[in-house]
Amino acid sequence: MNTAILDPKLAPPFREAVLPVLRNPMLRKNVAHATEVIQNKRARLVAEKTDWEELREAGSAIRTHVLENLGAYLLQFEERCTAAGGVVHWAGTADEARQIILDLLRQENATEAIKIKTMTSAEIQLNPYLEAAGVTVHETDLAEIILQLGKEEPSHIVVPALHINRSQVREIFSRTMGLKDLSDDPKELTGAARHYLREKFLRVPTAISGANYLIAETGAVAVVESEGNGRMCLTLPETMISVVGIEKVLPRFQDLEVMLQVLARSATGERMNPYTSLWTGVTPGDGPQRFHVVLLDNERSAILARPKERQTLKCIRCAACMNHCPVYRQTGGHAYGSCYPGPIGAILTPQLMRMHHAESLPFASSLCGACYEVCPVKIDIPAVLLDLRADVVNRERKQAKRAFDLMYIGLRIANTLFSRPWIFHATQRLGRIGLRLFTAKDGWIKWMPSIGGRWTENRDLRGLPDQTFHEWWAARAKEQK
Amino acid sequence: MRASLFITCYNDTLFPETGRATTRLLERLGVELDFRQGQTCCGQMHANSGFRAEAFSQAKRLIRIYEDAEALVIPGSSCVAMMRDQYPGIFEELGNESQRRELDAFLPKVFELSEFLVDKLHVEDVGAYFPHRVTYHASCHGLRGIHLGDRPFKLLSKVRGLEYVALEHMDRCCGFGGTFSVKNPEISQAMLTVKLHDVLSTRAEFCTALDNSCLMHLGGAMHRQYAAMRTIHMAEILASTEDAPAEALA
Numbered sequence: 001m002n003t004a005i006l007d008p009k010l011a012p013p014f015r016e017a018v019l020p021v022l023r024n025p026m027l028r029k030n031v032a033h034a035t036e037v038i039q040n041k042r043a044r045l046v047a048e049k050t051d052w053e054e055l056r057e058a059g060s061a062i063r064t065h066v067l068e069n070l071g072a073y074l075l076q077f078e079e080r081c082t083a084a085g086g087v088v089h090w091a092g093t094a095d096e097a098r099q100i101i102l103d104l105l106r107q108e109n110a111t112e113a114i115k116i117k118t119m120t121s122a123e124i125q126l127n128p129y130l131e132a133a134g135v136t137v138h139e140t141d142l143a144e145i146i147l148q149l150g151k152e153e154p155s156h157i158v159v160p161a162l163h164i165n166r167s168q169v170r171e172i173f174s175r176t177m178g179l180k181d182l183s184d185d186p187k188e189l190t191g192a193a194r195h196y197l198r199e200k201f202l203r204v205p206t207a208i209s210g211a212n213y214l215i216a217e218t219g220a221v222a223v224v225e226s227e228g229n230g231r232m233c234l235t236l237p238e239t240m241i242s243v244v245g246i247e248k249v250l251p252r253f254q255d256l257e258v259m260l261q262v263l264a265r266s267a268t269g270e271r272m273n274p275y276t277s278l279w280t281g282v283t284p285g286d287g288p289q290r291f292h293v294v295l296l297d298n299e300r301s302a303i304l305a306r307p308k309e310r311q312t313l314k315c316i317r318c319a320a321c322m323n324h325c326p327v328y329r330q331t332g333g334h335a336y337g338s339c340y341p342g343p344i345g346a347i348l349t350p351q352l353m354r355m356h357h358a359e360s361l362p363f364a365s366s367l368c369g370a371c372y373e374v375c376p377v378k379i380d381i382p383a384v385l386l387d388l389r390a391d392v393v394n395r396e397r398k399q400a401k402r403a404f405d406l407m408y409i410g411l412r413i414a415n416t417l418f419s420r421p422w423i424f425h426a427t428q429r430l431g432r433i434g435l436r437l438f439t440a441k442d443g444w445i446k447w448m449p450s451i452g453g454r455w456t457e458n459r460d461l462r463g464l465p466d467q468t469f470h471e472w473w474a475a476r477a478k479e480q481k
Numbered sequence: 482m483r484a485s486l487f488i489t490c491y492n493d494t495l496f497p498e499t500g501r502a503t504t505r506l507l508e509r510l511g512v513e514l515d516f517r518q519g520q521t522c523c524g525q526m527h528a529n530s531g532f533r534a535e536a537f538s539q540a541k542r543l544i545r546i547y548e549d550a551e552a553l554v555i556p557g558s559s560c561v562a563m564m565r566d567q568y569p570g571i572f573e574e575l576g577n578e579s580q581r582r583e584l585d586a587f588l589p590k591v592f593e594l595s596e597f598l599v600d601k602l603h604v605e606d607v608g609a610y611f612p613h614r615v616t617y618h619a620s621c622h623g624l625r626g627i628h629l630g631d632r633p634f635k636l637l638s639k640v641r642g643l644e645y646v647a648l649e650h651m652d653r654c655c656g657f658g659g660t661f662s663v664k665n666p667e668i669s670q671a672m673l674t675v676k677l678h679d680v681l682s683t684r685a686e687f688c689t690a691l692d693n694s695c696l697m698h699l700g701g702a703m704h705r706q707y708a709a710m711r712t713i714h715m716a717e718i719l720a721s722t723e724d725a726p727a728e729a730l731a
Contacts, residue, residue: 014668015664015665015668018668018671019667022668022671326653326654327672331668363661363664364665365658366656366657366658367529367621367658368621369621369625370653386567389529389530391531393531393533407530407664411526411527411532411535414526414527415527415535415539418521418524418539418542419539424521428493428494444704446705454662455662455701457666457670458670458702459673459702459705461697462495462697462700462701465496465497465498467497468497469493469497469500470488470493470518472497472500473516473518474518
């Protein structure tokens with residue numbers, strides 16, 4: 001059973017959260033295998049595009065332009081969507097969004113709803129809220145069904161059940177659907193899910209979705225998916241409620257040309273995602289006849305107001321950054337304590353919390369830069385991580401608890417050394433003598449106390465040499481004279 | 482040609498042999514090298530830990546020390562990446578107009594060692610001899626930060642006697658990440674375990690790189706595990722000749 005806490009307000013710091021994960025070989029193998037498969041698929045499809053860098057540049061330019069003109073495009077979207085028969089609601093906070101959605105469901109007398117996979121609903125923790133209010137929610141995305149039935153939490157934004165393997169899926173389906181003879185053959189597993197879903201599709205007239213894009217020019221909402229279950233939710237129900245972050249808007253229909261190319265290749269390593277659904281308001285006799293869009297701010301305006309961190313909102317949720325992240329590949333998503341894991345989560349989650357929670361996340365990176373290299377809209381994630389680290393330090397260094405924090409003390413001392421070479425050199429000489437205490441006969445340090453012990457836990461450190469470089473240089477200069 | 486050596490704080494303290502090798506190599510190639518005793522650190526540790534004001538003051542110091550240098554050679558790719566990737570943002574945030582002008586004048590003079598050899602000296606065959614099986618780890622900052630590209634391979638391919646063996650997943654991080662390795666030691670070690678598996682699978686005698694920080698991490702684990710491999714900075718391979726083999730071989 002899963003014990004992950006995906007509420008940034010309650011989740012433990014990253015260093016604590018990784019411990020159970022690192023001791024879970026099955027989870028780590030599942031994550032490593034799945035990310036490797038997606039990485040390789042992506043690499044092949046990116047390599048076949050001769051204009052990949054230009055596409056990234058275009059994707060980045062479109063998203064940057066949107067953020068610089070967000071207000072105007074949102075108003076345009078509202079106008080066009082309304083004209084086409086949709087109803088647009090504005091939600092400032094997660095709480096407002098949940099309330100709006102519940103009110104709409106009550107107007108419909110809905111006691112059940114089917115759902116297209118949406119991370120935004122996970123962000124506002126919609127399912128538990130609706131369940132508590134007496135509305136039963138049925139996920140329809142295969143991975144989301146696995147999680148819902150297995151009482152698991154998502155560990156990835158595109159492939160939420162990436163940490164679960166086939167035989168675990170078999171176990172969950174067999175247990176919750178009462179299918180004793182189910183094998184772990186993918187065909188049988190998807191068959192079981194199809195059977196489970198069909199009944200819901202035919203019975204439940206109310207659906208909830210997120211969106212990949214909003215088109216300002218036409219008022220259309222776009223969802224891309226692999227299975228077609230989202231398309232079913234757009235076909236059979238009478239009512240559709242879409243909850244969408246305000247940053248998801250694109251200016252023109254034509255912009256999809258760029259965005260769909262970079263998204264599919266980056267996310268799943270496909271030339272085109274199998275199902276791309278666009279709907280504009282309400283069309284008589286076709287699809288849901290009542291359509292609502294809940295535009296969610298939930299701290300996005302605050303991020304928008306921060307010039308250096310604003311680029312966080314360019315994200316199109318492709319998850320390439322997490323698939324390529326050497327940290328995520330070891331931990332999977334749960335350690336990030338948020339529905340947005342990996343590098344993008346490490347910058348998005350703390351900002352969604354106004355930096356009052358999840359402040360260990362900006363430090364959960366070796367700054368290797370793989371995320372930036374693969375980001376299809378060129379979000380400089382390492383740069384934002386560094387900005388957020390500086391934010392955390394600027395706030396914390398004034399706090400009394402940091403007065404005794406060895407990391408803070410060490411960095412202050414280091415700065416003094418680096419500012420005055422003669423003290424730096426004296427400390428090098430002192431260190432040479434002091435560290436002798438810990439240096440074995442072979443010249444290596446195998447144990448150090450305190451923070452040093454975090455290094456020597458499984459690595460040795462070579463003892464300090466008898467001569468620093470600058471001493472060698474000075475001695476050589478003397479000889480040459 | 483005249484150039485100044487910035488040795489970096491950790492090379493000075495922990496890996497002076499890399500500095501000695503860089504000196505030997507560049508002087509052999511006819512470079513008139515100077516070294517300034519006042520240098521300490523580029524500020525990377527502080528910048529990466531969120532101590533931006535301290536990083537800024539160290540950066541200003543460094544630039545002042547090398548104000549009149551013709552070229553700055555640095556055998557440490559992450560320090561070069563710090564200067565190119567982070568200095569501009571830090572100076573934008575904390576500096577004034579004249580400091581930013583000083584930075585603009587400074588940055589074009591900065592060369593990572595392999596850049597200096599290939600781009601500035603236009604030499605790929607440095608006359609080195611190193612008869613060993615060697616694999617190369619492309620440190621993250623060298624690869625993705627300052628885009629060293631094929632320079633390291635050009636240099637290694639001309640070393641006589643050297644048998645190069647490619648490293649699977651060469652582009653993947655070793656898990657060091659500066660203070661990351663002690664702030665998040667468990668995950669850092671998990672990354673190291675995976676990386677070390679690839680490195681040891683090459684069955685090379687030496688793993689080389691253009692940055693001692695990754696090598697300190699990998700080498701520390703190799704030593705702990707009594708692995709049949711050692712780490713060596715590429716400067717030491719390039720400085721090595723038949724008459725004066727690398728210090729690591731002594």
